[in-house]
Amino acid sequence: MPEVSKMKKPDVKVVLLGDMNVGKTSLLHRYTERKFKDTISTVGGAFFLKQWGPYNISIWDTAGREQFHGLGSMYCRGAAAVILTYDVTNWQSLAELEERFLSLTDTANHDCIYAVVGNKADLTDPKAHLSQDLDGVSQDQTECEEDRTEPQVLSACPTPPASPASLSGMILHKQVTHEDALALYGRILRYKGLEEKSSLPAEKMCFETSAKTGYNVDTLFETLFDLVLPSILRKRNENQESPTVDLEECRVASGKRTKSTCC
Amino acid sequence: MERDNHQEGEAQGVKICDPPSESNPPETLATSLSLLGNHMFPEPVVRKDSTTVVKEEPVDLHLSAVPAQEQNLDAEPISTQIKMLETDTAENQEQECPNNESTDTVDRGTEDAAGDNDQSDSGEFVVTMLAKAKLEEQGIGVKGRSSPLLEAGTQESPAFVSHRDEDVTAESWRQHRKHVFVLSEAGKPIYSRYGSEEALSSTMGVMMALVSFVQSSDNIIRSVYSEEHTVVFLQKGPLVLVCVSSSQQSEQQLRGELLYVYYQIISMLTQASISRIFEHKKNYDLRRLLAGSEKILDGLLNLVDSDPSFLLVAIHCLPLASSLRDSLSQILQKAITPNLVFSILIAKNQLLTIVQEKTVIEDTRLEPADVHLLLNLIGASSAFQAGEIWTPICLPLFNPDCYFYAYISYLDPPECTVCLLLLSTDKEAFYAVAECKRKIEEAMVAQNSLSLIAKAQSYSVSQVGVSDLRHFMYKPFDVPDNYRQLSQFTSPEMEAPYSSEEEKMRLLDLYRYMHSRIHSTSRPLKLIYHVAERETLLAWVTSKFELYTCFSPLVTKACAITAITKLLRWIKKEEDRLFIRYPPKYSTTPNPSKSSRGGKSDQPDSTDNGFLSLL
Incomplete structure (x- = not known):
């Protein structure tokens, strides 16, 4: 009997990174609980296990606070996907991804997938604002087109705003455009020493979401889960060959960073 | 003077x-x-009247x-x-109990406080x-x-x-x-x-x-x-x-x-x-x-x-039948992994049981203040309760310069009242520690512990069976050596007339006042009998315990003293239920039968690496 309830070994690891207050916990909460509620600043990291078909996906929701910065590389060790989250109303939150969080991913798998996610889209984008929980999934990503017509005046000035006042219904100035995110994705690949051609395209890996309305949230997680499946399968195969797993693999992973391997 | x-x-x-x-x-x-x-x-208002x-x-x-x-x-x-x-200070009917038949340590403090009293009436600086x-x-x-x-x-x-x-x-x-x-x-x-x-x-x-x-x-x-x-x-x-x-x-x-x-x-x-x-x-x-x-x-x-725990620098644990507390401790004792040093079970923000690594117990003890900080952390970080939290935390009184790694998880989602806290010295031990939780969960299901814990609750002062006694706080000092490591106190629920927030605060303020008199650095007292406006309080500290009691205003001194005698007798009788009597220990130095279950079987010296660096 105890065998059954024994911990399901997670097959793959997904990590949420990003500055504090960008909404990492809220995104995950929206996805797992289908709800949006006030959250308290995360302490350390929180571990969740998500059933995805026959697979167990572990999700680490990390604290964005600088206080816990030292732990980041531990959470990222052996990660198959990293969700780099920023707040579309806060330029600094995008800058922080590059300055503070990108280096944490050094311990991730060599074939790790990166997604750049701009949360709080409901504050700047009327479409995301209206989007409700259910049809959030059905929203396609053509909204990128429209984003370009969004006010870009402020995006040029990289001053961090005070805390974005989330007055309901009010449309805030978008500080980070979709293009900024695409550019960041390019720089991430370069940092990782990956070829742009052989990697997943930026358009596919940059999302704008709203944990509040549910806009694009399911799309984000489900796209990622589908993308990490190959990684799961490969890992399972490797497991059959040698029973020792994690430690070995991540050592290899961190050593191989400069090698631009793609599967 | x-x-x-x-x-x-x-x-x-x-x-x-x-x-x-x-x-x-x-x-x-x-x-x-x-x-x-x-x-x-x-009577704080009085001061305002003075011109x-x-x-x-x-x-x-x-x-x-x-x-x-x-x-x-x-x-x-x-x-x-x-x-x-x-x-013009209204007469504050405060007096010290001049003598006390049923007690042995009363005399001191009587005159002191009387003198003090006189002065307070004379003026204000x-x-x-x-x-x-x-x-x-x-x-x-x-x-x-x-x-x-x-x-x-x-x-x-x-x-x-x-x-x-x-x-x-x-x-x-x-x-x-x-x-x-x-x-x-x-x-x-x-x-x-x-x-x-x-x-x-x-x-x-x-x-x-x-x-x-x-x-x-x-x-x-x-x-x-x-x-x-x-x-x-x-x-x-x-x-x-x-x-x-x-x-x-x-x-x-x-x-x-x-x-x-x-x-x-x-x-x-x-x-x-x-x-x-x-x-x-x-x-x-x-x-x-x-x-x-x-x-x-x-x-x-x-x-x-x-919460008076902070004032008393002691832990308030949830009253629990000692057999149940022992069985919970045993469950924690069995679910170990290298470098695990503390296993703590909490329900309704109160301690159920705590198990410590042997080496830790010998070297140092867990201070109540550290436990308070842990409890506060849990209270403040429970926003997202479905997950398992892994976070560094330092126990300042244990060692102000090092981190422990705390695993926090609720055992009864979605109610989230029973919380498991496991402290390890190994930053990377999350999965091993999470496995301990799995074992604990399993054992608790097998023993139906959760529903038993759910029934546990704080007690009413009426159970003591002393009329006129409204509330008390009792902190024993005379604990035997083997559970010296954690100061605790016991206290019933605050019931009418102290059920509203305002009244609770008022009672706590009275206790704080009594506490400040007892622990005054210039003139510590051993016994105070304090007649306040709406209640009468008696605080008493001996070499064996510290006690604060609150009576209805009409109680007589003699009555209060007999009541306290009864109360002490009741506490003695209930001791096993009210306090964690013999906190168990475990050794995370691998033990052949257990380490094989822990997942990491090939680390004979991990215990040493773990906290030698800490101490």
């Missing part, structure tokens, strides 16, 4: 003592004042021109004035000082007295209203019963309980100026007393903590609370890293590292105000 001290202290309203002798008995005016002030405590004119105009002039630099203060040394004012005026200008020392009751009712109920956005110039901000500020030695604001630190930077600058000014003559500022407020300073390494309170608590108690705030900060950052940071950069903005932790500090301060 108190006169000498007054003379000595009159030169300075600021209580100062030499740095090395911080622990000297502070026999100064300030202490005396606090005692005098406390006498009026049950007192305290000249502050010249004072204001000076200070409005004083920015936050100490050089300016140097030019104009702070002068202090002390005025003695006639006040008001200390004004230059800097106070600035503080007042900023609203900290403002006239309109805040009623502690009002405060408790209005400020604590809307839990989700952020105090950060408060207007610091508003009257309501000034009315707060207890302000707490944390700043760096460079005068940089780090934390304010109410209002944003930024808006308060000039106030904090003045605070720092006071600290530095006194420091420049090789002294340490400890407190400032004004008519309605007590300002207490605590310097800890590169941090300065300031409390501005109108709560009538003793300086000692307020300093203890500031120490908790300091420890909470240490628990998040460690002392070593704080000193390192400030050595490196004196004007570092520590808010960068504490950002997001304000709620933890807010939560701590609310707990400090509402």
Whole structure:
């Protein structure tokens, strides 16, 4: 009997990174609980296990606070996907991804997938604002087109705003455009020493979401889960060959960073 | 008898003592004042009636021109004035129990307190000082007295209203019963309980100026007393903590609370890293590292105000049949992994059981304050309860410079009342520790523990069967050696007439007052019989226990004494249920039969690596 309830070994690891207050916990909460509620600043990291078909996906929701910065590389060790989250109303939150969080991913798998996610889209984008929980999934990503017509005046000035006042219904100035995110994705690949051609395209890996309305949230997680499946399968195969797993693999992973391997 | 001290202290309203002798008995005016002030405590309104004119105009002039630099203060040394004012103090029917048949240690304290009493009736000291005026200008020392009751009712109920956005110039901000500020030695604001630190930077600058000014003559500022407020300073390494309170608590108690705030900060950052940071950069903005932790500090301060565990420096554990507690302990004892050092089970924010690694137990003991910080962390971080949290945490009294790694998970989602806390010394041990939780969960399901825990609850004072007894707090000292490691206390639910928040706070304030008398550094008492307006309290400390009781107002002294005898007998009888009697231990040095289940079987020396580095 105890065998059954024994911990399901997670097959793959997904990590949420990003500055504090960008909404990492809220995104995950929206996805797992289908709800949006006030959250308290995360302490350390929180571990969740998500059933995805026959697979167990572990999700680490990390604290964005600088206080816990030292732990980041531990959470990222052996990660198959990293969700780099920023707040579309806060330029600094995008800058922080590059300055503070990108280096944490050094311990991730060599074939790790990166997604750049701009949360709080409901504050700047009327479409995301209206989007409700259910049809959030059905929203396609053509909204990128429209984003370009969004006010870009402020995006040029990289001053961090005070805390974005989330007055309901009010449309805030978008500080980070979709293009900024695409550019960041390019720089991430370069940092990782990956070829742009052989990697997943930026358009596919940059999302704008709203944990509040549910806009694009399911799309984000489900796209990622589908993308990490190959990684799961490969890992399972490797497991059959040698029973020792994690430690070995991540050592290899961190050593191989400069090698631009793609599967 | 108190006169000498007054003379000595009159030169300075600021209580100062030499740095090395911080622990000297502070026999100064300030202490005396606090005692005098406390006498009026049950009838705080009385003080308002006195027609007192305290000249502050010249004072204001000076200070409005004083920015936050100490050089300016140097030019104009702070002068202090002390005025003695006639006040009509309502007779406070306080008296010490002259003798007590059923007790052995009563005599002491009787005369002392009587003398004290006389003095309090004769007058009141008001200390004004230059800097106070600035503080007042900023609203900290403002006239309109805040009623502690009002405060408790209005400020604590809307839990989700952020105090950060408060207007610091508003009257309501000034009315707060207890302000707490944390700043760096460079005068940089780090934390304010109410209002944003930024808006308060000039106030904090003045605070720092006071600290530095006194420091420049090789002294340490400890407190400032004004008519309605007590300002207490605590310097800890590169941090300065300031409390501005109108709560009538003793300086000692307020300093203890500031120490908790300091420890909470240490628990998040460690002392070593704080000193390192400030050595490196004196004007570092520590808010960068504490950002997001304000709620933890807010939560701590609310707990400090509402939970007597902090006052008593003891743990309140949930009453539980000893057989059930033992079985829970055994479950924890069996689910171990290398480097695991503490396994703690908590229900309804109270301790169920705690199991420690053997080596840890031998070397050091877990201090109640560390447990309080852990409980506060859990309370403040439970937003997203479905997950398993893994976070570094430092136990400042255990070792202020090192981190433990805490695994926090609720065992009964979605109710989330039973929480498991596992502390490891290994940063990477998450999966191994999570596996321990799996085992614990399994065993608890098998034994149906969760539903048994759900039935456990705090007890009613009526179970004691003593009429007139409304409430009590009992903290034993006489614990046998093998469970010396954790001070505990027991206390029934607060029931009518103390069921409303206001009344609860009022009772706690009475207890705090009794506690401050018992633990007064200048004149500690052993027994106080205190007839207050709406209840009668009796506090008694012996070599074996510390006891605070609250009776209905009409109780007689003789009645109260028999009641206490009965109460003590009842506690003795219930001891096994009320306290964690024999906290079990485990050894995470691998044991062949267990380590194979732990997953990491090939680490014979992991225990040593683990905490030798810690100790």
